[in-house]
Amino acid sequence: MSKLPAPALTPLSIVTIKLACSQCSLNELCLSEGLSGDDLERLDVLVGTRRKLRRNQHLYRADDPFEALYAVRTGFFKTDVLLEDGREQVTGFQMTGEILGMDGISGDKHSCNAVALEDSEVCIIPFAELEHLSHEIRALQHNFHKVMSRELVRDQGVMMLLGTMRAEERLAAFLLNLSQRFTLRGYSAVEFHLRMTREEIGSYLGLKLETVSRAFSHFQETGLVAVQQKHIRILDAAGLKALLNHQRH
Amino acid sequence: MSKLPAPALTPLSIVTIKLACSQCSLNELCLSEGLSGDDLERLDVLVGTRRKLRRNQHLYRADDPFEALYAVRTGFFKTDVLLEDGREQVTGFQMTGEILGMDGISGDKHSCNAVALEDSEVCIIPFAELEHLSHEIRALQHNFHKVMSRELVRDQGVMMLLGTMRAEERLAAFLLNLSQRFTLRGYSAVEFHLRMTREEIGSYLGLKLETVSRAFSHFQETGLVAVQQKHIRILDAAGLKALLNHQRH
DNA sequence: AGACTGTATTGACGTGGATCAAAACGGCAC
DNA sequence: GTGCCGTTTTGATCCACGTCAATACAGTCT
DSSP: OOOOOSOOSSSOOEEEOSOOGGGOTTGGGSTTTTOOHHHHHHHHHHTOEEEEEOTTOEEEOTTSBOOEEEEEEESEEEEEEEOTTSOEEEEEEEETTOEEOGGGTTTTBOSSEEEESSSEEEEEEEHHHHHHHHHHOHHHHHHHHHHHHHHHHHHHHHHHHHHHOOHHHHHHHHHHHHHHHHHHTTSOSSEEEOOSOHHHHHHHHTOOHHHHHHHHHHHHHTTSEEEETTEEEESOHHHHHHHHTOOOO | OOOOOSOOSSSOOEEEOSOOGGGOTTGGGSTTTTOOHHHHHHHHHHTOEEEEEOTTOEEEOTTSBOOEEEEEEESEEEEEEEOTTSOEEEEEEEETTOEEOGGGTTTTBOSSEEEESSSEEEEEEEHHHHHHHHHHOHHHHHHHHHHHHHHHHHHHHHHHHHHHOOHHHHHHHHHHHHHHHHHHTTSOSSEEEOOSOHHHHHHHHTOOHHHHHHHHHHHHHTTSEEEETTEEEESOHHHHHHHHHOOOO
16 A cells, blocks of 8 residues: 655655544544544544645646545645636535545546645545444544535535625625634634635635625724734624624615 | 324424335435445434425524434425525525535534425434534545535535626526436436425525526527426527527627 | 735626515315 | 416516725735
C-alpha cells in the first residue's frame, strides 16, 4: 500500500503517515467519534494516507471516478457544479474535519468539483474499505450515516437560504454559519479571514459579487461587522441574527 | 408487534402486511435492489408494517423523534422547513419508491415536515433495525449509502436551480424532472397530474405562486406545454430542455 | 521601485420577479 | 341546483438585485 517515494511529478505529493485518526485533534468532528481504542486503530490503518494540495488545486473533478472520501485535515475547500453554458454554483465550503466526496457514492463518479482555497491537506478514506470496516464496526457505520445525514440537513439550510431570503439575510446567515463552525474548531467566533472571493460567496448565496460587496459595506455602515477585504470582525452578532428573523416588509 | 385491530381512532391506521420488499414492484428503485432471495426475506421482516395517510396528513413533523425511514409505496409527499417568522421552503417532492426521513439520522429528530399531498401509503423502516440488518448484508448497506448519496446529488441540483436559474428555467427543469421520474415508474413522460399547488411549486422553486402561474401561461402560449390547472401535457420536451442551456440574455 | 493582474468597491441604470388587487374557475357542502 | 372557499389567472405597479462601467486596492513578479 505504501506509495512510491519516487521523484514527485506534481506538487500533489502523496505522503504516507502512520498516525491518523487516533492522534487527530479533530476526533469529535470526524468519523472516529466515540470509537474505542481498538476500533480506532483499525480506522487508523484505513485512513493511512494523506494528500497535500496547493491553493487552487483540484481534489477531484466532476466525472472523476469515485474511489475515496476525503476528510479535510487542514485548509479550506469549495465544491462547485458547472452547467454546460458555463454557469457555476458553489455548493459548499468545507473546513477542517469535514468530509468531502459523498456525492460520488451514488453514481460511482464525482458529481461536483472540489478545489482547495488555500494550501490544504486531506486524509484519504478509500470508500470500499470504509464500507468494509463499517460493516464490522457498528459505531463507525452509525457515525458515517450521521455524517451523511448532517450533510442533508445542511443542504436544507442552503435551500431555505436560496429560496426565501433576501441578499442581506443570506450574507448574515453565511457569516453566522462560518462563525459557528470556526468556534467549534477553537477559533475566534468574531474575527476571521474569508478564504473565498466575493464572487465565490455570491455564487454560493445566489447573488452577484457586487451585491455581496454592497451588503458587506452596508453591514459596515450599520456597525454590524467590520470588513477589511477578506478580514471580518463581527461586532454585533445579535444584530445579524435579528436580520434573519425579520418578516419581509 | 401486531397492531391493535381496535376501533380506529384516527384515519392513520397502521396495517400489518406480510408481503413487503420481495413482492414489491418498486424493487429496483428502493433499498432492495440486487438483493438475493434469502436476504430479501430478511428485509421483508424488517419492513413489515405500512402506514396509510390521507391527503394533507403529516407523516412526521420537524422535531419529532427520529425512529424510522419511510419508503413511499403509493401516493405523493412534500417535505418542507419552516422559519420562525413563518416563511416556508418546500425542500422536495417524493413519489413512489423514494425514501423519506434520512434528514433525521444526524440529530435523532426530524428536521423537516413530511406531508401527504394525496392519499398515500408508506413502508415503515425502523432505522435501528435497518442499521442492524445492513450491518449483516453488505449489499443492503451499500444500497442505503447510494440512496443517501443520491439525495445529496439531488440537493445539488436544487441549489443550482435556486442559485443560478431564472423563473422559466426553474419551472422547465422542474417539469422535466417530474417527467423523468414518472417515466422511471412506468407512467407517461408527457402527460401527468400535478399533485401540488402553484404555491407549493413556487416555494420549492424559490418563486411566488403568481410567477409560477405566469410561467405556465407563457409555456402554453409558446406551445411548449398544454396546461389545464393541474393537468400537464408536455408538447415540446426539446424546447423545454433548450430553455435550460441558454445563456442569460 | 514600478507594472501587471486579480479582486473589491462604488455609482448609475435597467429589469425580472415580488407585491397588491381583482376577477375567474373548480370542487365541495348543503 | 346554489353558495362558499380555496386555487388559479391576469393586470398594474414597485423595488431588490442584476448589469454595466469606472475606479481603487492588494499581492506578485521582475
